[in-house]
Amino acid sequence: MNSMHASFLVGSDSTTDMVLKTIDKALSIGKDMILFASYCITGQPFGEKIQNFEGGLENTSCSRPREMILPSVTNALSELELYAHGERIEDFISLSKNINWSEQPPYALSRAIDLALALDLSSLAVGLAQRGETLFPDNVRLQKAAKVLCGSNIQRTQTTTSGRQLHDSRKWLQDYAGQYKGKWVAVQSGELLGVADTLKEVQRTIGASFHSRDTVITKIL
Amino acid sequence: MARFIDDLRNCNFADGSMNYLDNYPGGFPSAKIVVAVSIFDSAALSAIVDTGAPWCIFDPELIAALGIDGDDGYRPEGALNIRGTRYEGVLVRAPLTLLADEGDDLTINATIFLPDWNEGDSWHLPNFIGLDGCLNRIRFAVDPVESVVYFGGL
Numbered sequence: 001m002n003s004m005h006a007s008f009l010v011g012s013d014s015t016t017d018m019v020l021k022t023i024d025k026a027l028s029i030g031k032d033m034i035l036f037a038s039y040c041i042t043g044q045p046f047g048e049k050i051q052n053f054e055g056g057l058e059n060t061s062c063s064r065p066r067e068m069i070l071p072s073v074t075n076a077l078s079e080l081e082l083y084a085h086g087e088r089i090e091d092f093i094s095l096s097k098n099i100n101w102s103e104q105p106p107y108a109l110s111r112a113i114d115l116a117l118a119l120d121l122s123s124l125a126v127g128l129a130q131r132g133e134t135l136f137p138d139n140v141r142l143q144k145a146a147k148v149l150c151g152s153n154i155q156r157t158q159t160t161t162s163g164r165q166l167h168d169s170r171k172w173l174q175d176y177a178g179q180y181k182g183k184w185v186a187v188q189s190g191e192l193l194g195v196a197d198t199l200k201e202v203q204r205t206i207g208a209s210f211h212s213r214d215t216v217i218t219k220i221l
Numbered sequence: 222m223a224r225f226i227d228d229l230r231n232c233n234f235a236d237g238s239m240n241y242l243d244n245y246p247g248g249f250p251s252a253k254i255v256v257a258v259s260i261f262d263s264a265a266l267s268a269i270v271d272t273g274a275p276w277c278i279f280d281p282e283l284i285a286a287l288g289i290d291g292d293d294g295y296r297p298e299g300a301l302n303i304r305g306t307r308y309e310g311v312l313v314r315a316p317l318t319l320l321a322d323e324g325d326d327l328t329i330n331a332t333i334f335l336p337d338w339n340e341g342d343s344w345h346l347p348n349f350i351g352l353d354g355c356l357n358r359i360r361f362a363v364d365p366v367e368s369v370v371y372f373g374g375l
Contacts, residue, residue: 122275152358153330154374177246215264220247
């Protein structure tokens with residue numbers, strides 16, 4: 001396995017203490033992360049350090065038998081990691097679409113989603129999240145990924161455009177925004193309501209208008 | 222006045238339209254599409270339509286003021302690339318409303334990336350509406366002649 005695979009969790013020069021701290025952190029996050037951290041570490045050519053880690057594992061707060069938290073490395077995920085770290089985008093996309101995710105553990109799919117997100121492959125991440133939602137209905141992390149990344153709810157709302165004076169406020173911004181560089185401003189009906197260094201100050205100044213859609217609030221860049 | 226709003230409403234393409242600015246407030250005139258949106262019950266906010274950005278991004282100071290937190294969100298392991306800089310953070314869903322000048326407002330359950338941010342930290346990026354996090358979930362069309370965006374639900 002490529003030594004970069006585990007670099008986001010532990011480096012090849014990590015001490016046993018660092019490895020154990022990583023495992024402790026994984027333990028605090030959840031089961032999938034335990035599995036994944038273990039996967040990364042066992043996949044790393046640590047040599048003696050793996051043995052040290054395995055010995056040290058007995059001293060962690062994990063109550064699972066070691067064979068449960070040290071799964072065999074899945075070839076599919078290790079290949080995905082390899083492609084991701086090598087920025088071999090086409091290979092990454094092709095492999096992720098061809099993996100039979102129903103034969104993979106949930107943490108592998110979760111990791112694939114994260115790798116896709118990190119590579120700016122958002123559409124692929126959405127697709128993988130949809131797979132996760134269907135294949136692993138009991139996996140909290142994958143369900144959360146699907147909830148956040150997939151699907152859509154659209155709602156049409158009758159607009160009260162007659163009372164909304166955004167046009168005048170847009171005009172004000174075009175004409176005067178340049179005078180307030182770096183400030184937060186609130187504009188309503190084409191008039192400046194408030195200006196301050198922080199949004200909180202503007203919020204205090206304009207009160208309920210902070211929640212009125214007739215008010216335009218923006219930071220002048 | 223959006224010249225095509227009646228036609229586009231009649232054929233169920235669009236529900237509403239709004240005029241857009243071609244520069245972010247304070248910026249130089251440019252070829253941007255800056256629209257007015259609202260998140261939850263916020264005032265109107267400026268945001269750039271960015272089909273090259275996957276998710277919506279808003280000033281973290283604004284997100285904090287609106288009380289949006291990442292507790293129910295999805296935190297990827299690893300950083301996301303936001304306009305060339307990598308940020309760790311949380312992806313969340315929140316109602317984002319396109320504010321119509323004509324026709325109806327349209328509220329989308331958008332995906333917004335909340336970068337990890339501490340109060341007092343500076344943030345120099347404008348607000349963005351991204352493709353996968355919002356625009357892919359609606360129909361939209363741009364008329365650059367009149368600086369109008371038309372939008373409708375799928």
